[in-house]
Amino acid sequence: MSHWRTVIIRERDVGRRVDAYLAKRFPAYSRTKIVQYIREDRVVSESRKLKPSAILQMGERLRLYVPGLVPTTPPPPLPDILYEDDRIIVANKPSGMLVHPAGSQFVWALIGLFKTARPEGKLDLVHRIDRETSGAIVLTKDKEANSFIKIKLANREVQKTYRAIVRGVPEWDVLDIDAPIGIDEESEVRLRRCVRDDGQKSRTTVTVIHRMKGYSLVECALHTGRTHQIRVHMEHAGFPLLGDKLYGQPDWVFLDYLKHRQTDRMREAICFPRHCLHAATIRFPHPDGGFKKIRAPLPLDMQSIVEGAVPFWKKPEQSSD
Numbered sequence: 001m002s003h004w005r006t007v008i009i010r011e012r013d014v015g016r017r018v019d020a021y022l023a024k025r026f027p028a029y030s031r032t033k034i035v036q037y038i039r040e041d042r043v044v045s046e047s048r049k050l051k052p053s054a055i056l057q058m059g060e061r062l063r064l065y066v067p068g069l070v071p072t073t074p075p076p077p078l079p080d081i082l083y084e085d086d087r088i089i090v091a092n093k094p095s096g097m098l099v100h101p102a103g104s105q106f107v108w109a110l111i112g113l114f115k116t117a118r119p120e121g122k123l124d125l126v127h128r129i130d131r132e133t134s135g136a137i138v139l140t141k142d143k144e145a146n147s148f149i150k151i152k153l154a155n156r157e158v159q160k161t162y163r164a165i166v167r168g169v170p171e172w173d174v175l176d177i178d179a180p181i182g183i184d185e186e187s188e189v190r191l192r193r194c195v196r197d198d199g200q201k202s203r204t205t206v207t208v209i210h211r212m213k214g215y216s217l218v219e220c221a222l223h224t225g226r227t228h229q230i231r232v233h234m235e236h237a238g239f240p241l242l243g244d245k246l247y248g249q250p251d252w253v254f255l256d257y258l259k260h261r262q263t264d265r266m267r268e269a270i271c272f273p274r275h276c277l278h279a280a281t282i283r284f285p286h287p288d289g290g291f292k293k294i295r296a297p298l299p300l301d302m303q304s305i306v307e308g309a310v311p312f313w314k315k316p317e318q319s320s321d
Contacts, residue, residue: 005069005106006115009060018043018062019052026069042066069106076108078117082136083294087145087287089114089123090294095134095274095301099125114139126150132243135162135279136296148287153225159283162220162230163298165276165305166239167248169211170218177233178203181226188251193228195236202226204233210306215242217306219280230277242311243272271311276302 013021019038023031035052037043044050046061064070079097083090091110093099098109114123126138126149140146152158182199184192193199203223210217216239220230231247234240240248245257249269256266283293298306305311 004063004065005101007062007064009056009058009062011058013056014058016056017052018050018054018056021056022062026066028068029066037064037066073108075113075116078113079110082296083292087141088292089139089141090282090292091137091139092296093129093134093137093279095132095299098131099128099137110137111139127153129279130277132274133162133277133279134296134299134302136282136294137279138282138284145287149284152285156223157285159281160222160279161281162222163209163278163280163302164218164220164230164234165242165302166216166218166234167214167242168239169214169216170208170237170239173208175206175237176203177206177237179233179236181229181232189246189254191228192246192251192254193226193232195232200224200226202229202233204230206234206237212306212308215305215311217302231275242276242305243270244275245270272305273301276305278302 007022007025019031019034022034022043023029026034029037034043038050038052042065044063044065045054046063047057048054050062076097079094080092081089082092091114093110098107100111101107101109111123111125115121121141122143123139123141124143124146126140126146129135129137138149140149149158179195179202180197180199181193181202182196184194184196187194201224205221205223207219207221208216209219218234218239220234222229226232228247231241231244235244235247245266246254253266253269256263260266278298279296280298281293281295283291286292
């Protein structure tokens with residue numbers, strides 16, 4: 001049993017029985033099965049001998065050697081490191097990679113890859129970006145640094161810009177979108193947000209960087225940090241992201257994707273394998289003083305569109321508009 005998955009107990013789960021907690025965390029596994037795994041030492045604590053009735057402790061680290069919850073393949077290559085010092089790492093996350101594991105079944109995620117590569121460290125994420133979004137993401141090597149930057153994030157002292165490829169060619173060079181965002185109650189998709197008068201205050205400044213035939217490369221500076229903010233605001237402005245399955249599309253596109261993953265009709269609608277959004281720069285206060293500004297170069301899939309390539313999944317004869 002050379003591979004395992006680490007689960008760290010957070011404050012909200014302290015005081016629960018370990019068998020009940022794991023059965024709820026991983027619903028594909030019954031509580032009876034979890035008890036069996038604990039007794040077979042397929043679920044162990046790094047700090048004590050574990051029983052099914054054990055009460056979880058703050059910060060306790062559980063190691064899971066359970067089939068389906070552990071890696072069965074070697075890890076993919078570590079994402080490129082854009083910056084590193086004694087306390088901080090800024091990585092360039094590729095599109096398609098989760099930053100943190102999700103769901104019952106094991107998948108390699110960015111934080112797990114770094115912890116596997118640096119087992120002696122105390123690496124942790126400062127923030128997250130969507131699976132399909134590429135670009136700069138900050139990790140810390142100690143708890144104090146992590147807490148420091150998270151506080152700065154909450155106080156809006158961290159500045160982020162994103163680059164996106166959008167459908168259409170704006171006539172304006174700079175657009176300040178100050179439009180509140182809330183749940184789209186008319187959509188069949190629960191994830192979907194929209195601009196609505198009673199939503200949360202949201203503001204994005206968009207600058208056109210490069211105009212192409214039917215598409216544009218834009219830079220988006222966030223003044224707030226709402227869920228899907230750039231994607232919602234660009235749809236609201238009439239220039240949804242290329243490849244977006246949720247915004248700038250009817251509901252059936254995203255619902256088709258959930259049910260079938262890829263269909264010809266869905267591919268024809270979105271024209272690109274992922275939404276074209278990239279975390280291009282991040283400027284943050286360093287826990288040892290001063291500021292760091294890190295830039296992540298545009299990934300090859302987006303750069304190819306900027307250089308004139310026809311979007312993936314789109315036939316050449318359809319690219320004239």
